[in-house]
Amino acid sequence: MKQSIFTIIENRPLSPKASRMRLQGDVSAITGPGQFVDLALDGFFLRRPFSVCDADSNSFTILYERAGQGTEAMTALPVGSKLDVLTGLGNTFDRTEAGDHPLLIAGGSGASPLYWLARLLRAEGKNVTVILGFSSKEEVFYEEEFRALGCEVLVTTEDGSYGIPGFVTAAMDRPCSYFYVCGSKLMLREVCRRAETSGQLSMAQRLGCGFGVCMGCTCQTVSGGKRLCKDGPVLRKEEVLWDD
Amino acid sequence: MGRLSVDLCGIELDNPVIAASGTFGYGCEFAEIYDINCLGTFSFKGTTLEPRMGNPLPRIAEGRGGMLNSVGLQNPGVDAVIAEELPRLARFFRKPVMANVSGFSVEEYAQVCEKLEAQPQVGWLEVNISCPNVHGGGMSFGTDPESAAAVTRAVRAVTAKPVIVKLSPNVTDIVSIARACEDAGADGISLINTVMAMRIDLNTRQPVLANLTGGLSGPAVFPLALRMVWQVSDAVHIPVIGLGGISSAEDVIEMMLAGACAVEVGSANLVRPTACRDIIEALPAVMDRLGIDNLKSIIGGAKA
Ligand SMILES: Cc1cc2nc3c(=O)[nH]c(=O)nc-3n(C[C@H](O)[C@H](O)[C@H](O)COP(=O)(O)OP(=O)(O)OC[C@H]3O[C@@H](n4cnc5c(N)ncnc54)[C@H](O)[C@@H]3O)c2cc1C
Ligand SMILES: Cc1cc2nc3c(=O)[nH]c(=O)nc-3n(C[C@H](O)[C@H](O)[C@H](O)COP(=O)(O)O)c2cc1C
Ligand code: FES
Numbered sequence: 294m295k296q297s298i299f300t301i302i303e304n305r306p307l308s309p310k311a312s313r314m315r316l317q318g319d320v321s322a323i324t325g326p327g328q329f330v331d332l333a334l335d336g337f338f339l340r341r342p343f344s345v346c347d348a349d350s351n352s353f354t355i356l357y358e359r360a361g362q363g364t365e366a367m368t369a370l371p372v373g374s375k376l377d378v379l380t381g382l383g384n385t386f387d388r389t390e391a392g393d394h395p396l397l398i399a400g401g402s403g404a405s406p407l408y409w410l411a412r413l414l415r416a417e418g419k420n421v422t423v424i425l426g427f428s429s430k431e432e433v434f435y436e437e438e439f440r441a442l443g444c445e446v447l448v449t450t451e452d453g454s455y456g457i458p459g460f461v462t463a464a465m466d467r468p469c470s471y472f473y474v475c476g477s478k479l480m481l482r483e484v485c486r487r488a489e490t491s492g493q494l495s496m497a498q499r500l501g502c503g504f505g506v507c508m509g510c511t512c513q514t515v516s517g518g519k520r521l522c523k524d525g526p527v528l529r530k531e532e533v534l535w536d537d
Numbered sequence: 538m539g540r541l542s543v544d545l546c547g548i549e550l551d552n553p554v555i556a557a558s559g560t561f562g563y564g565c566e567f568a569e570i571y572d573i574n575c576l577g578t579f580s581f582k583g584t585t586l587e588p589r590m591g592n593p594l595p596r597i598a599e600g601r602g603g604m605l606n607s608v609g610l611q612n613p614g615v616d617a618v619i620a621e622e623l624p625r626l627a628r629f630f631r632k633p634v635m636a637n638v639s640g641f642s643v644e645e646y647a648q649v650c651e652k653l654e655a656q657p658q659v660g661w662l663e664v665n666i667s668c669p670n671v672h673g674g675g676m677s678f679g680t681d682p683e684s685a686a687a688v689t690r691a692v693r694a695v696t697a698k699p700v701i702v703k704l705s706p707n708v709t710d711i712v713s714i715a716r717a718c719e720d721a722g723a724d725g726i727s728l729i730n731t732v733m734a735m736r737i738d739l740n741t742r743q744p745v746l747a748n749l750t751g752g753l754s755g756p757a758v759f760p761l762a763l764r765m766v767w768q769v770s771d772a773v774h775i776p777v778i779g780l781g782g783i784s785s786a787e788d789v790i791e792m793m794l795a796g797a798c799a800v801e802v803g804s805a806n807l808v809r810p811t812a813c814r815d816i817i818e819a820l821p822a823v824m825d826r827l828g829i830d831n832l833k834s835i836i837g838g839a840k841a
Contacts, residue, residue: 294570296810333808338755339599340808379810499595499745501606502807506562508582508611509597511590518590518611 294504295322299378302352304370307434310358311402312368317352322381326409327495327527330355331503333377337363340379342500342522344406344475353380356405356435382503383526386410386493392470394420396492397444398461398484400476401427404435406495407475408442415442422447424464426476430455462487472530485530494533495526540831541820543577545799546699546724546776548633548660550577553789553832554817557780557803558583558637558663558703559608563622567806568629571814577799579813580635580663581622584653586645588614593747598736603755603782604804605734607748610639610668615649623658633660637703639668640688643678647691654696662698664688667705667730667752679705679730682717693722701725701778706758706765707733715769726769727778727801729762755804756782763795770796770837784812786819793832794839 299318306312323330323345330353331340341363343355359365370376386406395414397407404425414421421444427433429452439446447464448456457464461476462483472492474484481494498521501509505523512521514532519525541552556567556579563581567573591611598605612618626634636659640646646664653659666679666688678684685702692700702718704711706729715726731752736745744750762781770777779797783789784805792800805812820832829835 294810296570337599338601338603338804338808339597499597501597501604502560502810504566504810506566507560507597507606507807508591508608509606510594511596511608511611512594513590 294379294381295319296377296379298375301370301372301374301376304368304372306368307356308432310432311356311434312359313346313354313356314367315352315354316376316378318378320348320351320353320380323348323353324381325385326406326413327385328381328383329503329526331379331382331500332367334363334366336366339501340503341367342382342497342503344495345409346405347409347412356402358402379503383522384524386473386495386527388414388417390471390491391419394422394468394470396465396467396469396472397421397423398465398472398474398476399423399425400461400480401432403475403480403495404439405475407473408435408438410473411439411442411444415444421445422467422469424449424461426451426461426480428452482535485533488530492530493527494530496521496528497526540824541817543799543833543836544776545577545778546661546701548699550799552577552817552820553793553797553799554813555579555635555778555799555801556806556813557801558665559606560803560806563618564626564630564634567810570810573629574631575814575817576632578632578635578660580637580801581618582612583610583637583639583665584612584615584618584649585610585639585641586615586649588612588617595745595747596751598745598751600734600736600753600755600757603753603757604807605736605746605751605753606731607746607751609748615652619652619656623656627658634658635661635663635701637663637665638692639665641668641670642672643687643691646688647695650692651695654698659698661701661725662692662696663701663703663727664692665703665730667703667707677705677707679714680708682713685714686717686721689718689721689723699724701727703730704728704769705730706761706781711765712768712772715773719773719775723775725776725778726773727780728765728769729758729781732758732761754781756784758782759788763792766792766797767795767839771840783816786816786823789816789820790823790827790829790835793835794837796837796840798836
């Protein structure tokens with residue numbers, strides 16, 4: 294974990310609800326997809342956590358959806374402004390069990406951590422299928438970006454205005470050696486129920502500290518209590534207890 | 538003895554800044570970020586007799602200038618703290634630590650304190666009386682002078698270490714509770730614990746916290762905490778530790794002027810991991826600016 298100051302080098306809308314932000318600074322604590330960063334925003338007491346969508350030697354990218362006052366305020370931050378960021382938080386997706394045809398399933402901004410994961414899986418020569426779920430056609434983003442990595446991309450929309458109508462589960466009849474999923478809790482549960490293989494999920498929850506000290510995020514798993522910010526956010530399907 | 542040093546129940550602190558219970562774990566996450574030996578000391582996570590899982594999620598919400606938590610005293614239990622956390626702590630922390638103790642019956646408080654009494658690293662016992670009393674209809678021990686005194690007496694009987702009773706602000710008359718603890722043998726008082734609070738999510742129209750209510754902390758509670766420290770330090774003759782919303786060196790000085798002999802910093806650690814170190818480092822310059830020679834001299838200074 295590292296606390297340092299980053300400079301916004303890009304902040305632009307991707308859809309009516311979602312935006313992309315790139316931040317430049319010391320990324321040495323960021324080690325892999327699944328990890329998140331915690332941004333301090335002026336006027337808000339708690340930091341705001343976001344999965345890392347991609348990173349290079351001196352910057353990282355996040356994809357964020359407007360969900361409330363903090364994310365709303367983020368859309369107005371101009372390029373060049375400075376943000377206090379905690380980096381290198383949480384664990385990473387484990388790629389060792391991915392097999393030769395992993396399936397990546399995202400709801401909305403859940404696409405963010407899966408993008409970096411897809412890039413690494415492609416670099417390892419895997420056939421990667423990505424399912425991106427949105428509410429409607431105008432909300433769709435990152436379809437082309439995943440395709441540019443060489444992934445097969447399926448888009449689902451709840452209102453049927455684009456791609457496959459329905460939830461992401463409507464597209465899950467694909468060959469699949471292993472799955473990775475990120476989205477709402479409801480979606481994670483449905484995907485885990487439907488999936489015939491094992492897999493990993495990234496679970497979001499309201500956080501206090503984001504670095505493992507406050508016990509604000511502990512969820513019960515088959516392997517005991519886990520702090521989602523430190524022992525997660527990536528969990529294995531088999532360890533999740535859904536009825537907490 | 539530096540200009541920042543203060544006395545806390547007979548133990549000298551290099552400076553008055555103590556990291557507050559529940560916001561500092563058992564120290565190790567912070568030790569990875571900075572050398573925590575710069576602290577006055579820290580109070581470790583509230584420890585009970587048995588391990589506790591805590592409350593269902595979500596346990597965290599935000600309020601303007603603060604946060605709410607309903608963690609519910611999740612901790613590994615006193616035996617695991619003694620077997621695992623204290624030996625680990627000894628590897629990176631050289632100062633006496635404050636042990637924060639919770640219980641759901643008078644007997645539990647005494648049992649936990651008895652076990653901690655035998656631990657040389659523990660300098661003070663900080664007894665959190667905000668917990669619900671399972672034998673008293675779930676009312677918190679801290680809301681009534683008699684049960685607060687009963688806990689204090691029971692703990693006093695099993696330890697020679699300084700006993701600091703940590704008060705809940707969710708009461709009508711904090712002074713009578715502080716006095717009851719002093720009369721029952723407390724060596725010090727710390728206040729405040731979190732303020733009972735609530736948030737509702739406008740989209741779901743449901744309370745944000747699964748537990749419905751939680752404790753408010755952070756800068757939003759500072760003026761409330763300061764007022765209570767002022768009142769309590771007037772009423773008792775034992776040292777008072779002030780906490781609630783402290784996030785700067787200026788806040789530390791204001792709290793000491795109100796009568797605190799030391800302070801604790803809680804939620805600020807969660808949003809700025811180096812908060813305690815930053816405050817300690819900022820103190821000398823702020824003291825210079827305000828013409829303060831040493832901190833001991835300003836305790837209760839606003840009452841002159
Ligand atoms: C590990 C992790 C990774 C995340 N990654 C992303 C991402 O890549 N893209 C993205 O758009 N969002 C992501 N989120 C969710 C994002 O953090 C919230 O949408 C955001 O904090 C909402 O802030 P707000 O001020 O707009 O909402 P408000 O509702 O005003 O926020 C109030 C408080 O609740 C918290 N909160 C509200 N909604 C959520 C939520 N869904 N999850 C967690 N905390 C919440 C806020 O952080 C804040 O403390 C992630 C959350 C976690 C825990
Ligand atoms: C996440 C969290 C957990 C806490 N856990 C405890 C605890 O176990 N025991 C205790 O006495 N106080 C606990 N507290 C209360 C703090 O120690 C402190 O009294 C309170 O937060 C007010 O100080 P602050 O405004 O500086 O945070 C907790 C506070 C927070 C935010
Ligand atoms: S949010 Fe504090 S421990 Fe996870």
